[in-house]
Structures are given as C-alpha cells and as structure tokens.
Amino acid sequence: MPRQAGARTVRRRLSLASMPHIVDHCFYRQPPGWTDMSDLFPVVPMTEVLELMIAEAAATMPGRVQIGLRDVRALRWLAIEPAVEVAITVSPAGPDAVRVVMEGYARGTVLFADAYPEPPRASAVTADLPTGPTGGPTLPGEGPSRHEGADLYAARYLFHGPGYQGLHRIEALGAAGIRGRLRVPSASGALLDNAGQLFGYWAMTHLAHDSLLLPQAIADLRFHGPAPARGDLVDCVVRIREVTERTVTADLELRRADGRLWAVVSAWTDRRFANDDVLWAMVRSPELHTVAQPSGEGWLIARDRWRDSASRELIVRHYADAADRARLAALNPRAARGRLLGRIAAQDAVRQWLWNRGAGPVWGIEVGLDHDELGAPRVRPLPTRPGIPATDPPRISLAHKPELAVALVSADGPVGIDIEQIVSRAPGVEKAALAPSELRLLDQLTAVDGHGGDASGHGGDASGGDDAQERRALWFTRLWAAKEAVAKAEGTGLAGRPRRFVVDLPHLEAPRHGRPGSPVSPGAGGGGGDVAEAPLMLRVTIHADGPDGPCPRRSRWVALRTVDGTGRVRPDGAGATSPGRPRPRGADEKNAASGAHSADRAGHDAVRGPAPAGGDRAAATYVVAWTSPEVEAKRPSSESERE
Numbered sequence: 001m002p003r004q005a006g007a008r009t010v011r012r013r014l015s016l017a018s019m020p021h022i023v024d025h026c027f028y029r030q031p032p033g034w035t036d037m038s039d040l041f042p043v044v045p046m047t048e049v050l051e052l053m054i055a056e057a058a059a060t061m062p063g064r065v066q067i068g069l070r071d072v073r074a075l076r077w078l079a080i081e082p083a084v085e086v087a088i089t090v091s092p093a094g095p096d097a098v099r100v101v102m103e104g105y106a107r108g109t110v111l112f113a114d115a116y117p118e119p120p121r122a123s124a125v126t127a128d129l130p131t132g133p134t135g136g137p138t139l140p141g142e143g144p145s146r147h148e149g150a151d152l153y154a155a156r157y158l159f160h161g162p163g164y165q166g167l168h169r170i171e172a173l174g175a176a177g178i179r180g181r182l183r184v185p186s187a188s189g190a191l192l193d194n195a196g197q198l199f200g201y202w203a204m205t206h207l208a209h210d211s212l213l214l215p216q217a218i219a220d221l222r223f224h225g226p227a228p229a230r231g232d233l234v235d236c237v238v239r240i241r242e243v244t245e246r247t248v249t250a251d252l253e254l255r256r257a258d259g260r261l262w263a264v265v266s267a268w269t270d271r272r273f274a275n276d277d278v279l280w281a282m283v284r285s286p287e288l289h290t291v292a293q294p295s296g297e298g299w300l301i302a303r304d305r306w307r308d309s310a311s312r313e314l315i316v317r318h319y320a321d322a323a324d325r326a327r328l329a330a331l332n333p334r335a336a337r338g339r340l341l342g343r344i345a346a347q348d349a350v351r352q353w354l355w356n357r358g359a360g361p362v363w364g365i366e367v368g369l370d371h372d373e374l375g376a377p378r379v380r381p382l383p384t385r386p387g388i389p390a391t392d393p394p395r396i397s398l399a400h401k402p403e404l405a406v407a408l409v410s411a412d413g414p415v416g417i418d419i420e421q422i423v424s425r426a427p428g429v430e431k432a433a434l435a436p437s438e439l440r441l442l443d444q445l446t447a448v449d450g451h452g453g454d455a456s457g458h459g460g461d462a463s464g465g466d467d468a469q470e471r472r473a474l475w476f477t478r479l480w481a482a483k484e485a486v487a488k489a490e491g492t493g494l495a496g497r498p499r500r501f502v503v504d505l506p507h508l509e510a511p512r513h514g515r516p517g518s519p520v521s522p523g524a525g526g527g528g529g530d531v532a533e534a535p536l537m538l539r540v541t542i543h544a545d546g547p548d549g550p551c552p553r554r555s556r557w558v559a560l561r562t563v564d565g566t567g568r569v570r571p572d573g574a575g576a577t578s579p580g581r582p583r584p585r586g587a588d589e590k591n592a593a594s595g596a597h598s599a600d601r602a603g604h605d606a607v608r609g610p611a612p613a614g615g616d617r618a619a620a621t622y623v624v625a626w627t628s629p630e631v632e633a634k635r636p637s638s639e640s641e642r643e
Helices: 020-025 046-058 149-154 190-206 277-284 309-316 322-329 333-356 429-433 436-445 468-490 587-594 629-633 637-642
Strands: 008-014 065-074 084-092 097-102 106-113 167-174 177-183 212-223 233-243 247-256 261-273 299-303 369-371 377-379 395-400 404-410 416-421 501-503 536-546 549-564 621-627
Touching (some): 046 065, 046 084, 046 106, 046 190, 190 261, 299 333, 309 333, 333 369, 377 395, 395 468, 404 416, 468 536, 549 629
Antiparallel strands (some): 065 106, 065 212, 084 097, 177 233, 233 247, 247 261, 395 404
C-alpha cells in the first residue's frame, strides 16, 4: 500500500519488559513454575491497542485532545512474548483525524478537537430506555445476574489478572443486553476492556454455542472527557445490536458515577469462537478437564470441535509448547489438524491414567510426547511435583484423522489402536491388503444371512437392507483396523507386509467379562450412545518367515467399535456403514502394498478414505480397533481354556 503524503512510520519494540502489566492479560494458565511465558500467551488487548494508536497519533497533533476513534479493526492478536517489533504508520486523514496502521495487527482513525465535547444528557444507546428505581436505564425484560462481578474472575469465567479485573457488579441482564458497574483497574486500557468483559459475559449467558467472544472491530468511539481515574466507579450499558453465526455487535454507553456521560461506542463487534460444554470446561480449568472424552473401555477419543483455524488455535497452547507449536506450523493445514488431535487424545489419555492413580491437577502441556527410533509414540518422563505419583510413564498408542483421534495407554504391556473411516475401496485394495484366508473370510462375512444382516451376526444393516458393498466396506475396514492395531502393539507397524497379520473369524461367544447384549460402561464414546453390546472381538495372528514360508508366531485379541463422526459409539447393527465414493484406482493398492506407517508412526494412515466434508461429518462412520493387556484379559473363555 503506497504511503500517503505526510505519513511517517515508527517502529516500537513491545515486550513484557516494556509492558509488564500485560502479564495480567495472558490467555492461558500453565503449571506451577512454568518458565516459558510464550506458553501463557500474553496478548495486548484491543482496548490498549487503541491507547497505542492514540499515543502515536497525538504526537502529530500537539495541543489537541483525542475525542474518539472510528473504523477500528483488529487483524490478529498482538502477542508480546517473545518480544515483537511493530511498524506503526500514521498519516493525516483530514484536519481533525489521523489514520494509524499497526502493520499486520490493527488499524483505525483517531479523532481530535480543541476540547472534549460537552456530555449530552442522553445517548443513542439508552435514549429509548425507561428509567429504573435507581435512576439509571432499564433494559427490556432484564433480570438479575447469577454472578457478581468478582465471581467471574474467581470462578474463571474470565481469564484476566488483577490489573484487568474491573467488573464490580452486574446490575441486570436480558436478551437485549446487560448493564453493570465497573471500577477502573490499574492496567492501561483496562476500563474499556472491562466493558468488553461485560459484553462477553452476556454472550456466556445467552448464546447456546460459540459463546467465547473476543474483540474484532469498533465502528465509532467518542469520549466526552478525560478517562476516569483508577478506582473510580463507572456505569456501563451494553445494548445488543446483532447476533450472526460469526459475530455479535453491540452499542455501549459508559457514565461516571455522578451520571455524566464519558464514552459512547457504536457497533463494537466481537468475533465468536468455537465453544461448547467440553471446551468451556477445558478453558476454565485446563488442569482438571480434557478435550478427549473417555470411551468407558480404556481408550479416549477427541473430535475436531473447531469450525475454523482461529478457534482451533485457541486450544493449542493447552497441549503444545513452543517447540511443538513450531512443528505443527511446519505441516500443511490438514496434516496439522490431525496431528494436533492426536496430541490431544494422547496427552489426555495419559492425564486420565494419572488421575485414575490419584493424581491431582495435571496440565496437557506438561505431558511430553516423542517417538522411538521406529517412529512410534512414547511418553516422556512424567512431571515430578507434589500431587503427581512418582511412576514410570505408560505405554501409548494413538491414531488420527483430521476430524477424529483416539489414544490408548497401559502400564501393563504393549498397546495398539487404530481408527479408519468406513468407505468403499477401489478394486485391488483387498487383494493387496488381505491374505488369501482373509479374502475368503471377507466373502463369508459379507454374505447375506437371510435376516437383513451379514453372516457373522455383527454389523448388518438394521433396516434390513442388503447392500453388499456397504457390508463389505464395513468388514474390510474392521479387518484392516485390527491389523493396524496389532502391528502397533508389536512395535513394528505393518512394515509393508500387511498380510503377515492375519485376522481369524470374529468371535461371537461372550467374553469372560461381558456378553453381547450387556451394557457398555457409562460414557462410552465420549457422550454415551445407546450401545447395548460388548465390543466385537477379532483375533489377529502374526506370521513370521519360516523355511517353508510364513508360519504363525503368536496372536493378539482386538476389540472393535463403530463410531460416528462426532465420536459417539454406535450399535454395530445400526447403520454402521458409510461407503462414500470409491477412491481412484491404484491409490489404495499402493498404500496397502507399501504398508505405509500408521497414524501414530508417521502422521498418516495406511489405507485412507476421503475426509468427510464439514456438513457430512456426523454422517461419516469409523471403526476403532484396539488391543491391550486389558483386552487380552477379556479374550473369549474358550480361547483361555484352550491355552
């Protein structure tokens, strides 16, 4: 963009050293003694960005006072740890206005006059409102708040530290807005930030989803005098103007305690970020809650709850330190989504494992992950501090798609887990992936049994349909996922030889600790689901090379579930297939034949189906397969007796 006549550019170095009060405006809390301040994400609030704009513009308007701003737009967060150098360009925008551009971060126009305008008795924000018993305006349908101002900080509804804690009292709120009393705190720009906090609390109480708001733009802001002093009381009214899928816009009025108007904000727009009950619990108490949800059967599942990259970015520092964030940033967006979900599932699985052993608070970011020499994930030494048992880290396995991830840990022996979308495969995939005995098994399993199901009694179409393609897609996915899970538990991966891992008939006899038709543990699938049966069990035999060809070496048992695109466990007989479109000829054959590393070994899957479109996510279905010492302990009784 060409510079305007009279424009000048300065460079300012911003850091916690130059702006120490920003330590009270960190988005994240981290474990005690955490030393990397970038993981706390100290961000200059938009209202202090306004102060920076005013200061630079005022230097070009000596002897005049700033009476407002217009056309303010925040472009991205101004994080100052590590320190950042910001180029600020100021240019005339008329006799009484200065345009300010903070390159890459924000822009706006500062307005000047010889003196502040006299405050009018009424503003457009509240002129149409009736006067209440205390002499202030009354909002339509308003009622009392469930929280006092200080409660919002103590209960972590708001992340702000002492320098920004100015919500003194919430007077009333309703669908049309909210009003409250503020006490000016110590930090620069904090009073207007407090008004934004009041606005944000309205969203928490009135938006059913995506209720996390952060400032994005201000159309017009006018001052009618110098800012109130620290400790002064200020009354604020927020009138909601518009709620859209992505934003909420409001008008605000701020008056001094004596009733004189100080500031009027027209069209303050906040961006809505993805938020639901799970994410909200995590935001408020990240050391006590998880994003990944327990299945009730030992493994955890995490789903992509973020509709956009900006919302997803808000969760990253709960799980990834600076080095991990750099590795994520080096990936393409699709790969980064899956890798992040995999980290979340794995770190939450370890945290759940620690909590099951009596641990106190554990943050996701302090559970370190790396990989062994073959690329398999492993847990770094666990945190050593009071409240965390001194123990060796458990073994871990994980698998991920861009939209779902699963993880499993155990201290008692090897584990393996896989997740695969159920899709129809291109011709040739089965032959490349399955041994001859498995091909015969697949034919048998997908044969119609005359009652609308398959010959195994598991996974037929509950509607009585006879779509052989769907049944075949389901059973191929089960066989493949079982192989992947066992290959991970072996520590080798498929290593380009998937037919070394041979699946036997599914076992229809009741396991020793459950039976088909017995209830699944509460919480299965991270949200329940009306699952009435114990998981399907398959046995996978690992073959080694012998002088006369492959020979069986040992077997592992695998449990399997079907889940939908939200991570909810589905009954095996209830529409458990989602065939999708066949993939291009050759794509799957190449992956299957090469035995490409599993998701927890190299970040991608060996036989991949197409990613579901955003609107089809819930309709997509997946197979989760897992093996562990706990699964082995529940192998069918006839097998135990045979051994």
